[in-house]
Amino acid sequence: MSTPTYTIRRANDRGSADHGWLKARFTFSFSQYFDPDHMGFRTLRVMNNDTIAPGGGFPMHQHSDMEIFTYIVDGELAHQDSMGNGSTIKAGDLQYMSAGSGVSHSEFNPSSGNPVTLYQVWIHPRERGGEPRYSEKPLGTAAKDNALTLLFSGDGREGSTEIRQDAEIYFGKADAGASIEIPASNSTPNVWLQLIEGELSIFGESLTIGDGIAIENAPDALSLKAGASSKFLVFRLN
Incomplete structure:
Protein backbone atom coordinates (compact mmCIF):
# COMPACT_ATOMS: atom_id res chain seq x y z
CA MET A 1 0.00 0.00 0.00
CA THR A 141 -30.12 11.13 -16.07
CA ALA A 142 -26.75 9.49 -16.84
CA ALA A 143 -25.03 9.96 -13.47
CA LYS A 144 -25.32 7.00 -11.11
CA ASP A 145 -26.55 7.51 -7.55
CA ASN A 146 -24.06 6.94 -4.73
CA ALA A 147 -21.31 6.12 -7.20
CA LEU A 148 -18.76 7.59 -9.56
CA THR A 149 -19.62 7.80 -13.27
CA LEU A 150 -16.64 7.70 -15.63
CA LEU A 151 -17.12 10.49 -18.18
CA PHE A 152 -13.77 10.92 -19.91
CA SER A 153 -10.63 8.82 -20.20
CA GLY A 154 -7.49 8.47 -22.25
CA ASP A 155 -8.70 5.20 -23.79
CA GLY A 156 -12.48 5.74 -24.04
CA ARG A 157 -13.32 2.69 -21.92
CA GLU A 158 -16.68 1.92 -20.28
CA GLY A 159 -18.54 4.25 -22.63
CA SER A 160 -16.48 7.29 -21.66
CA THR A 161 -15.40 9.93 -24.16
CA GLU A 162 -11.76 9.57 -25.22
CA ILE A 163 -9.60 12.61 -24.47
CA ARG A 164 -6.05 13.56 -25.42
CA GLN A 165 -4.50 12.87 -22.03
CA ASP A 166 -3.82 9.87 -19.81
CA ALA A 167 -6.45 10.88 -17.27
CA GLU A 168 -9.82 9.78 -15.97
CA ILE A 169 -12.58 12.23 -15.10
CA TYR A 170 -15.48 11.06 -12.96
CA PHE A 171 -18.68 12.71 -11.80
CA GLY A 172 -19.68 11.76 -8.26
CA LYS A 173 -23.14 11.86 -6.75
CA ALA A 174 -23.79 10.81 -3.13
CA ASP A 175 -26.65 10.91 -0.66
CA ALA A 176 -25.98 11.97 2.92
CA GLY A 177 -24.29 9.12 4.78
CA ALA A 178 -23.24 7.26 1.62
CA SER A 179 -19.70 5.96 1.12
CA ILE A 180 -18.01 5.99 -2.30
CA GLU A 181 -14.68 4.59 -3.42
CA ILE A 182 -12.38 6.23 -5.98
CA PRO A 183 -11.05 3.27 -8.01
CA ALA A 184 -7.40 2.27 -7.83
CA SER A 185 -5.12 3.14 -10.75
CA ASN A 186 -1.39 2.57 -11.14
CA SER A 187 -1.24 4.54 -14.38
CA THR A 188 -2.90 7.66 -12.90
CA PRO A 189 -1.76 7.68 -9.25
CA ASN A 190 -2.57 11.34 -8.54
CA VAL A 191 -6.04 12.69 -7.77
CA TRP A 192 -7.77 16.05 -7.69
CA LEU A 193 -11.25 16.13 -6.13
CA GLN A 194 -13.42 19.23 -6.54
CA LEU A 195 -16.55 19.50 -4.41
CA ILE A 196 -19.41 21.21 -6.24
CA GLU A 197 -22.20 20.71 -3.72
CA GLY A 198 -22.59 19.19 -0.25
CA GLU A 199 -19.98 17.88 2.18
CA LEU A 200 -17.44 15.06 1.89
CA SER A 201 -14.81 13.60 4.20
CA ILE A 202 -11.54 12.01 3.13
CA PHE A 203 -8.45 11.23 5.25
CA GLY A 204 -10.52 12.42 8.21
CA GLU A 205 -10.77 15.91 6.66
CA SER A 206 -14.06 17.62 5.85
CA LEU A 207 -14.56 19.29 2.48
CA THR A 208 -17.35 21.81 1.90
CA ILE A 209 -18.71 23.57 -1.21
CA GLY A 210 -15.93 24.87 -3.47
CA ASP A 211 -13.12 23.04 -1.69
CA GLY A 212 -10.62 20.99 -3.67
CA ILE A 213 -8.01 18.46 -2.58
CA ALA A 214 -4.80 17.42 -4.36
CA ILE A 215 -3.70 13.86 -3.57
CA GLU A 216 -0.32 12.54 -4.71
CA ASN A 217 1.04 8.99 -4.72
CA ALA A 218 -2.41 7.40 -4.44
CA PRO A 219 -2.58 4.43 -6.86
CA ASP A 220 -4.80 2.50 -4.43
CA ALA A 221 -8.53 3.02 -3.94
CA LEU A 222 -9.62 6.01 -1.84
CA SER A 223 -12.70 6.14 0.39
CA LEU A 224 -15.09 9.08 0.59
CA LYS A 225 -18.00 9.65 2.98
CA ALA A 226 -20.79 12.13 2.28
CA GLY A 227 -21.90 14.24 5.23
CA ALA A 228 -24.67 15.75 3.08
CA SER A 229 -26.13 15.20 -0.38
CA SER A 230 -23.11 15.89 -2.59
CA LYS A 231 -21.94 16.35 -6.18
CA PHE A 232 -18.28 16.45 -7.13
CA LEU A 233 -15.68 15.88 -9.85
CA VAL A 234 -12.75 13.47 -9.53
CA PHE A 235 -9.67 13.69 -11.75
CA ARG A 236 -7.18 10.82 -11.83
CA LEU A 237 -3.94 12.13 -13.34
CA ASN A 238 -0.52 10.78 -14.21
Missing part, protein backbone atom coordinates in the same frame (compact mmCIF):
# COMPACT_ATOMS: atom_id res chain seq x y z
CA SER A 2 1.30 3.46 -0.90
CA THR A 3 1.16 6.36 1.51
CA PRO A 4 -0.57 9.27 -0.22
CA THR A 5 0.05 12.89 0.62
CA TYR A 6 -2.60 15.58 0.25
CA THR A 7 -3.13 19.33 0.22
CA ILE A 8 -6.53 20.98 0.61
CA ARG A 9 -7.40 24.09 -1.38
CA ARG A 10 -10.19 25.80 0.57
CA ALA A 11 -12.87 27.66 -1.36
CA ASN A 12 -12.30 30.92 0.51
CA ASP A 13 -8.55 30.85 -0.18
CA ARG A 14 -8.97 30.86 -3.97
CA GLY A 15 -8.20 33.89 -6.11
CA SER A 16 -11.09 36.09 -7.20
CA ALA A 17 -12.20 38.63 -9.79
CA ASP A 18 -15.34 40.74 -10.19
CA HIS A 19 -15.97 42.24 -13.62
CA GLY A 20 -19.64 43.00 -13.00
CA TRP A 21 -20.97 40.59 -15.61
CA LEU A 22 -18.51 37.92 -14.38
CA LYS A 23 -17.64 36.88 -10.85
CA ALA A 24 -14.86 34.29 -10.76
CA ARG A 25 -12.95 32.20 -8.24
CA PHE A 26 -9.61 30.75 -9.30
CA THR A 27 -8.16 27.56 -7.78
CA PHE A 28 -4.98 28.08 -9.82
CA SER A 29 -3.25 31.15 -11.26
CA PHE A 30 -5.27 32.52 -14.18
CA SER A 31 -5.44 35.79 -16.10
CA GLN A 32 -4.55 38.64 -13.71
CA TYR A 33 -4.54 36.36 -10.64
CA PHE A 34 -1.05 34.98 -10.02
CA ASP A 35 0.10 32.82 -7.13
CA PRO A 36 3.36 30.91 -7.67
CA ASP A 37 2.23 28.33 -5.11
CA HIS A 38 -0.89 27.51 -7.13
CA MET A 39 0.01 27.08 -10.79
CA GLY A 40 -1.89 23.85 -11.38
CA PHE A 41 -1.70 20.23 -10.31
CA ARG A 42 0.03 17.69 -12.55
CA THR A 43 -1.64 18.10 -15.98
CA LEU A 44 -4.58 20.02 -14.45
CA ARG A 45 -4.02 23.69 -15.26
CA VAL A 46 -7.30 25.59 -14.67
CA MET A 47 -10.18 25.16 -12.21
CA ASN A 48 -12.32 28.30 -12.46
CA ASN A 49 -15.67 28.69 -10.69
CA ASP A 50 -17.55 31.38 -12.65
CA THR A 51 -20.90 33.12 -12.29
CA ILE A 52 -22.03 34.95 -15.44
CA ALA A 53 -24.78 37.57 -15.27
CA PRO A 54 -27.84 37.41 -17.58
CA GLY A 55 -26.81 38.30 -21.12
CA GLY A 56 -23.10 38.22 -20.26
CA GLY A 57 -20.46 35.96 -21.67
CA PHE A 58 -17.25 35.41 -23.56
CA PRO A 59 -17.26 36.53 -27.23
CA MET A 60 -15.59 34.42 -29.91
CA HIS A 61 -11.96 33.74 -28.98
CA GLN A 62 -9.35 31.12 -29.79
CA HIS A 63 -7.62 28.30 -27.93
CA SER A 64 -5.14 25.63 -28.96
CA ASP A 65 -3.43 22.64 -27.31
CA MET A 66 -5.75 22.36 -24.33
CA GLU A 67 -8.46 19.95 -23.16
CA ILE A 68 -11.35 22.17 -21.95
CA PHE A 69 -14.30 21.05 -19.84
CA THR A 70 -17.30 23.07 -18.62
CA TYR A 71 -19.69 21.80 -15.95
CA ILE A 72 -22.94 23.76 -15.44
CA VAL A 73 -23.86 24.04 -11.77
CA ASP A 74 -26.93 26.22 -12.23
CA GLY A 75 -28.53 28.01 -15.18
CA GLU A 76 -27.79 27.65 -18.90
CA LEU A 77 -24.88 28.41 -21.24
CA ALA A 78 -25.12 28.96 -25.03
CA HIS A 79 -22.12 27.61 -26.97
CA GLN A 80 -20.94 28.23 -30.54
CA ASP A 81 -17.64 27.26 -32.15
CA SER A 82 -15.69 27.25 -35.40
CA MET A 83 -16.39 23.51 -35.80
CA GLY A 84 -20.04 24.35 -36.46
CA ASN A 85 -21.38 23.31 -33.07
CA GLY A 86 -24.11 25.35 -31.45
CA SER A 87 -26.12 24.30 -28.42
CA THR A 88 -27.34 25.37 -24.99
CA ILE A 89 -26.10 23.28 -22.10
CA LYS A 90 -28.09 23.17 -18.88
CA ALA A 91 -27.48 22.55 -15.18
CA GLY A 92 -25.93 19.12 -14.73
CA ASP A 93 -24.44 19.02 -18.25
CA LEU A 94 -20.73 18.74 -18.92
CA GLN A 95 -19.17 20.02 -22.15
CA TYR A 96 -15.83 18.88 -23.61
CA MET A 97 -13.77 20.65 -26.23
CA SER A 98 -10.33 19.54 -27.35
CA ALA A 99 -8.78 22.68 -28.83
CA GLY A 100 -6.15 20.71 -30.76
CA SER A 101 -4.42 22.77 -33.46
CA GLY A 102 -6.86 25.64 -32.89
CA VAL A 103 -10.53 26.38 -32.32
CA SER A 104 -12.61 29.52 -31.78
CA HIS A 105 -15.66 29.53 -29.53
CA SER A 106 -18.07 31.77 -27.62
CA GLU A 107 -19.97 31.09 -24.39
CA PHE A 108 -22.93 33.26 -23.32
CA ASN A 109 -25.66 33.23 -20.72
CA PRO A 110 -28.83 33.29 -22.85
CA SER A 111 -31.14 34.13 -19.94
CA SER A 112 -32.58 37.61 -19.48
CA GLY A 113 -33.07 37.13 -15.75
CA ASN A 114 -30.99 34.29 -14.29
CA PRO A 115 -27.21 33.98 -13.80
CA VAL A 116 -25.33 30.84 -14.81
CA THR A 117 -22.77 29.26 -12.48
CA LEU A 118 -20.19 26.86 -13.84
CA TYR A 119 -16.78 25.28 -13.48
CA GLN A 120 -14.32 25.60 -16.33
CA VAL A 121 -11.45 23.12 -16.27
CA TRP A 122 -8.35 22.95 -18.48
CA ILE A 123 -6.03 19.96 -18.78
CA HIS A 124 -2.81 19.90 -20.81
CA PRO A 125 -2.97 17.33 -23.65
CA ARG A 126 -0.33 14.62 -23.97
CA GLU A 127 0.77 16.09 -27.31
CA ARG A 128 0.23 19.23 -29.35
CA GLY A 129 -1.98 19.63 -32.41
CA GLY A 130 -4.68 17.41 -33.88
CA GLU A 131 -8.18 18.17 -35.15
CA PRO A 132 -10.41 19.96 -32.63
CA ARG A 133 -13.17 17.87 -31.02
CA TYR A 134 -16.43 18.61 -29.20
CA SER A 135 -18.91 16.57 -27.15
CA GLU A 136 -21.44 16.93 -24.34
CA LYS A 137 -22.44 14.74 -21.38
CA PRO A 138 -26.03 15.25 -20.11
CA LEU A 139 -25.60 14.10 -16.52
CA GLY A 140 -29.14 14.71 -15.29
